[in-house]
Amino acid sequence: MEFGTIEREIFVEASPEVVFEVVSSPSHLQQWWPDQAHYEVVPGSTGDIVFGQHGNDAAVVAFTVVEVRPPRTFSFRWTHPADEPAVAGNSLFVTFDLTPSGSGTLLKMTESGFREMGWDVALLEQQYNDHVTGWDFYLPRLVSYVATAKVQR
Amino acid sequence: MVDLLLADGGGTATTLSDQLPVTRQAVAKHLAVLDRVALVRVTPIGREKRYRVDEAQLARAVTQLTAVGSAWDARLQRIKRIAESIQQTKKH
Numbered sequence: 001m002e003f004g005t006i007e008r009e010i011f012v013e014a015s016p017e018v019v020f021e022v023v024s025s026p027s028h029l030q031q032w033w034p035d036q037a038h039y040e041v042v043p044g045s046t047g048d049i050v051f052g053q054h055g056n057d058a059a060v061v062a063f064t065v066v067e068v069r070p071p072r073t074f075s076f077r078w079t080h081p082a083d084e085p086a087v088a089g090n091s092l093f094v095t096f097d098l099t100p101s102g103s104g105t106l107l108k109m110t111e112s113g114f115r116e117m118g119w120d121v122a123l124l125e126q127q128y129n130d131h132v133t134g135w136d137f138y139l140p141r142l143v144s145y146v147a148t149a150k151v152q153r
Numbered sequence: 154m155v156d157l158l159l160a161d162g163g164g165t166a167t168t169l170s171d172q173l174p175v176t177r178q179a180v181a182k183h184l185a186v187l188d189r190v191a192l193v194r195v196t197p198i199g200r201e202k203r204y205r206v207d208e209a210q211l212a213r214a215v216t217q218l219t220a221v222g223s224a225w226d227a228r229l230q231r232i233k234r235i236a237e238s239i240q241q242t243k244k245h
Contacts, residue, residue, distance in 0.1 A: 031231070033228055
C-alpha cells in the first residue's frame with residue numbers, strides 16, 4: 001500500500017448492477033454519505049455534495065465525476081476549489097471497483113491524494129462525517145423506537 | 154523511502170537513491186512533496202540538502218488517515234446494507 005492511500009474491500013450480497021447504482025447515483029449517495037448530492041453520472045460532470053441542512057452551517061464541497069463504466073468502475077474527485085478543474089494535486093480521488101464474486105460483488109474502494117494535498121485535508125474528511133455519525137447514532141434508536149411502538153399497540 | 158529515512162536517521166537525495174532502484178532526480182522530487190506537506194525537516198549541507206522525518210507530523214498524519222479509514226468502513230457498511238436490501242426487494 002502506498003503511504004497516503006486508503007484501500008478497503010467489502011463483499012456485498014447483491015449483483016454488480018445493483019451495487020454500481022448504489023455507489024454512483026446521487027440519490028443513493030445521499031443515503032450513505034452527504035445530505036445532498038448534485039451531479040450527473042457521466043464522466044466530467046461537475047457538481048457538489050452538501051453536508052448539513054441549515055444555510056450557513058452547510059458545507060458545499062466540489063465533486064467531479066471521472067470515470068463511469070457500469071457495472072465495473074465509478075470514480076470521482078472531490079474537495080477541489082469550486083472554480084478549478086479537478087486534477088491530481090488539488091483533490092482527493094475516490095475509485096470504486098466492482099468484481100462479480102459468487103452470488104454477489106466484491107467492492108473495492110480506494111481514496112488517494114492525501115500526500116499531495118497535505119494532511120489537513122484528512123481533518124476535513126473527518127468533519128464531513130458528522131452527518132454520517134449522526135445517522136449511525138439515530139438509526140438504531142429509530143429502529144428500537146418502531147419496535148417498541150408496535151409492541152404497545 | 155520514509156522507512157529508509159527513519160532507519161538511517163536521515164539522508165540526502167544521493168544517499169537515498171544509492172539504496173533505492175530509482176534515480177536521484179525521482180528521489181529529490183518525492184522528497185520535495187514530503188517537505189511541502191511538512192513530513193520531513195530539511196537542513197542544507199553544502200550543496201546538498203539533508204532530510205529527516207518529522208516524527209510528530211508523521212504520527213499525526215497516520216492518525217488522521219486511520220480516522221478517514223474508519224469513516225470509509227462505516228460508509229461501505231451502509232452501501233452494503235442499501236444494496237443488499239434492494240437486491241432482496243428485487244427477488245420478491
